Amino acid sequence: MTIATTNRRFTLAHRPVGLPKRSDWDFAAEPVRAPDAGEALVEVRYLSLDPAMRGWMNEGRSYIPPVEIGAVMRAFGVGRVVESRHPDLAPGDHVSGGLGMQEYATLDGSHLTKIDLRVAPLTTYVSALGGTGMTAYFGLLDVGKPEAGQTVVVSGAAGAVGSVVGQIAKIKGCRVVGIAGGAEKCRFVVDELGFDAAIDYKAEDVRKALREHAPRGVDVYFDNVGGPILDAALTNLARHARIVLCGAISQYNSTTGVTGPSNYMSLLVTRSRMEGFVVFDYASRYPEAAREIAGWMQAGRLVSREEIVEGIETFPDALLQLFRGENNGKLILKVGADA
Amino acid sequence: MTIATTNRRFTLAHRPVGLPKRSDWDFAAEPVRAPDAGEALVEVRYLSLDPAMRGWMNEGRSYIPPVEIGAVMRAFGVGRVVESRHPDLAPGDHVSGGLGMQEYATLDGSHLTKIDLRVAPLTTYVSALGGTGMTAYFGLLDVGKPEAGQTVVVSGAAGAVGSVVGQIAKIKGCRVVGIAGGAEKCRFVVDELGFDAAIDYKAEDVRKALREHAPRGVDVYFDNVGGPILDAALTNLARHARIVLCGAISQYNSTTGVTGPSNYMSLLVTRSRMEGFVVFDYASRYPEAAREIAGWMQAGRLVSREEIVEGIETFPDALLQLFRGENNGKLILKVGADA
Numbered sequence: 001m002t003i004a005t006t007n008r009r010f011t012l013a014h015r016p017v018g019l020p021k022r023s024d025w026d027f028a029a030e031p032v033r034a035p036d037a038g039e040a041l042v043e044v045r046y047l048s049l050d051p052a053m054r055g056w057m058n059e060g061r062s063y064i065p066p067v068e069i070g071a072v073m074r075a076f077g078v079g080r081v082v083e084s085r086h087p088d089l090a091p092g093d094h095v096s097g098g099l100g101m102q103e104y105a106t107l108d109g110s111h112l113t114k115i116d117l118r119v120a121p122l123t124t125y126v127s128a129l130g131g132t133g134m135t136a137y138f139g140l141l142d143v144g145k146p147e148a149g150q151t152v153v154v155s156g157a158a159g160a161v162g163s164v165v166g167q168i169a170k171i172k173g174c175r176v177v178g179i180a181g182g183a184e185k186c187r188f189v190v191d192e193l194g195f196d197a198a199i200d201y202k203a204e205d206v207r208k209a210l211r212e213h214a215p216r217g218v219d220v221y222f223d224n225v226g227g228p229i230l231d232a233a234l235t236n237l238a239r240h241a242r243i244v245l246c247g248a249i250s251q252y253n254s255t256t257g258v259t260g261p262s263n264y265m266s267l268l269v270t271r272s273r274m275e276g277f278v279v280f281d282y283a284s285r286y287p288e289a290a291r292e293i294a295g296w297m298q299a300g301r302l303v304s305r306e307e308i309v310e311g312i313e314t315f316p317d318a319l320l321q322l323f324r325g326e327n328n329g330k331l332i333l334k335v336g337a338d339a
Numbered sequence: 340m341t342i343a344t345t346n347r348r349f350t351l352a353h354r355p356v357g358l359p360k361r362s363d364w365d366f367a368a369e370p371v372r373a374p375d376a377g378e379a380l381v382e383v384r385y386l387s388l389d390p391a392m393r394g395w396m397n398e399g400r401s402y403i404p405p406v407e408i409g410a411v412m413r414a415f416g417v418g419r420v421v422e423s424r425h426p427d428l429a430p431g432d433h434v435s436g437g438l439g440m441q442e443y444a445t446l447d448g449s450h451l452t453k454i455d456l457r458v459a460p461l462t463t464y465v466s467a468l469g470g471t472g473m474t475a476y477f478g479l480l481d482v483g484k485p486e487a488g489q490t491v492v493v494s495g496a497a498g499a500v501g502s503v504v505g506q507i508a509k510i511k512g513c514r515v516v517g518i519a520g521g522a523e524k525c526r527f528v529v530d531e532l533g534f535d536a537a538i539d540y541k542a543e544d545v546r547k548a549l550r551e552h553a554p555r556g557v558d559v560y561f562d563n564v565g566g567p568i569l570d571a572a573l574t575n576l577a578r579h580a581r582i583v584l585c586g587a588i589s590q591y592n593s594t595t596g597v598t599g600p601s602n603y604m605s606l607l608v609t610r611s612r613m614e615g616f617v618v619f620d621y622a623s624r625y626p627e628a629a630r631e632i633a634g635w636m637q638a639g640r641l642v643s644r645e646e647i648v649e650g651i652e653t654f655p656d657a658l659l660q661l662f663r664g665e666n667n668g669k670l671i672l673k674v675g676a677d678a
Contacts, residue, residue, distance in 0.1 A: 063608045226604070245607045260599030265565070268584045268615030269402045276607030 007032045009102030010073045010315055015066075016057055018255045019323060022316040024057070025073060025101075033106040040084040040109040044099050047077035048126040049309070049331040050160075051224075051322050054252040063278040073101035073315075078115060078125045079336070086110070096125050101315055103335055119294050120304075127330035128164055128297060128304035129290050131279060135246060136164035137289040138282040141172075143275050144220040144244045148173030151214045153233060156224030157198060158185035159322075160330035161246060164293075165222050166195045167302045174220075177213045179206060179229055181325045188328050193303065206232040217270070220244065226251045227259060234263035241272035253323060305329025346371045348441030349412045349654055355396055357594045358662060361655040363396070364412060372445040379423040379448040383438050386416035387465040388648070388670040389499075390563075390661050393591040402617040412440035412654075417454060417464045418675070425449070435464050440654055442674055458633050459643075466669035467503055467636060467643035468629050470618060474585060475503035476628040477621040480511075482614050483559040483583045487512030490553045492572060495563030496537060497524035498661075499669035500585060503632075504561045505534045506641045513559075516552045518545060518568055520664045527667050532642065545571040556609070559583065565590045566598060573602035580611040592662060644668025 006029040016024045081093040086109025095112040099105040152169040156162040157178025178189040178198045186198035199209040217238030226248030251258045296302035309318040349364040420432040425448025434451040438444040491508040495501040496517025517528040517537045525537035538548040556577030565587030590597045635641035648657040
């Protein structure tokens with residue numbers, strides 16, 4: 001096994017205003033650091049690209065501390081152990097964890113999770129079996145609490161989390177309506193993911209379309225986007241509906257402040273709730289969720305759609321694809337050679 | 340018993356734009372209608388003045404149908420039966436119900452509830468033992484679910500519902516912070532109602548004051564007002580906090596649309612929920628709540644503070660007192676002679 005001696009990585013240079021620019025990071029090489037006792041050195045293979053990354057670049061209180069200026073950009077991913085001073089890890093092991101936006105990660109072995117390529121390929125561990133799948137699973141089932149026969153609406157339906165949310169809701173016997181941008185994405189969620197209907201927010205009046213596709217009201221609205229689509233969903237809630245706050249991608253790059261949902265008093269009229277969650281809180285139950293999702297995938301009931309972008313140097317541009325809404329399914333950055 | 344032959348009443352003439360004007364109603368006399376089989380004729384004594392009345396005047400979907408143009412303005416109140424063709428009601432009985440903004444109500448006897456003046460005086464049945472008390476009780480306890488030792492913040496703290504919410508939260512062992520407008524109201528909620536602290540939103544930075552008075556964060560925020568105060572509360576939630584949406588008095592008369600809470604994503608960061616409720620859903624449990632509230636009053640642990648305005652003809656101006664925030668406690672319109 002040859003170990004490279006340099007590690008190229010993105011460190012945060014500036015806190016962005018609006019959309020992040022390439023100059024908000026420094027991209028440079030440093031020597032690979034050999035592991036200390038308890039640590040492992042991981043060759044990074046695939047990194048998850050997440051809208052949440054934008055939030056991690058901001059200062060201030062959130063569910064996770066901000067990335068410090070000068071620190072390696074936070075990123076979750078998978079890779080292969082090349083050197084280990086942790087008793088549970090050996091060279092050749094495949095692992096997932098918070099590897100960072102870099103080619104090599106040297107970190108505490110207890111922060112890594114071993115993954116099994118006999119269950120699913122490497123990329124699946126950053127999508128349906130990674131944070132994306134966990135977010136969809138716990139957000140929908142634990143917060144949204146859908147019941148068979150109810151109507152579940154998900155925004156960002158063609159995106160990483162949305163595409164899994166809708167499929168799990170179908171498995172649970174719900175009627176599922178996706179909201180996505182463009183005819184091709186709408187076709188994707190209906191034809192390839194099996195949603196019952198899709199609304200193209202770029203071409204349709206979402207409020208009117210929801211009335212049509214959810215004539216008895218929306219029981220669960222899984223929100224990835226915020227903004228006018230959240231407001232449209234609020235106008236069409238069933239009684240005792242649950243709005244799952246997962247994200248607000250429409251607001252992350254706003255330079256004029258977040259626009260709150262002006263129809264929020266519909267929560268009162270319909271006796272509904274809007275609730276946030278953070279997937280890390282469910283860490284002790286990840287294995288349970290991963291087993292269930294893997295089972296659905298093996299049974300052909302759930303597909304993990306992934307789009308791979310190659311080369312760590314493309315990271316700043318690749319991230320912007322998320323905000324331009326260019327991806328179907330999970331956007332993944334391929335860093336090193338395949339396993 | 341002398342029965343008047345004319346009934347003066349307010350009927351809705353126009354749907355208001357902004358603050359309601361006197362000309363939005365017609366005030367006229369009509370002959371008193373004798374009860375049909377199953378009905379009772381009630382001499383109205385006290386009517387509840389509620390911010391919610393403003394919403395009932397609007398067209399459109401809500402938790403209750405709008406008051407129709409030409410119909411008697413909806414109002415809850417108490418009175419005395421003067422004539423009955425309902426088997427359970429006799430002249431002299433005191434009753435509560437949806438009597439309407441008028442001097443005499445002829446209505447289905449099954450829509451009336453008999454009340455007992457040995458338990459509490461008549462006015463209490465439109466305040467702590469009426470819809471106000473029921474709203475405070477079920478909103479706080481069933482939706483807010485406060486636990487002893489937690490911090491409960493209530494806006495509109497000197498108002499009808501807020502003043503009861505804070506007192507119940509104290510009884511349940513919570514730390515209670517009220518938000519009210521003006522030094523006198525703040526004195527009232529601390530000195531007379533026993534809240535732990537009060538924030539004068541007209542003189543203080545609410546966000547900063549909340550950080551000071553709720554250093555471990557707000558566990559339950561009972562919202563009667565919406566607007567910037569809701570946004571301030573959102574910035575200071577404890578983990579797994581509950582925001583109870585009871586009202587949004589700051590928004591009811593807006594002519595430029597409702598302003599949504601721009602800090603709503605704090606629900607995600609803190610894993611919190613914002614939930615609406617409608618007190619009518621708890622009707623089957625009103626007796627249980629009334630028994631408990633009456634017990635607290637008899638034990639001197641809860642006071643029902645009431646402000647009485649006299650004369651049905653003053654209704655349009657009296658209603659505006661609510662929106663100007665002039666009342667401490669429950670604002671009640673006295674219609675007829677006392678019981």
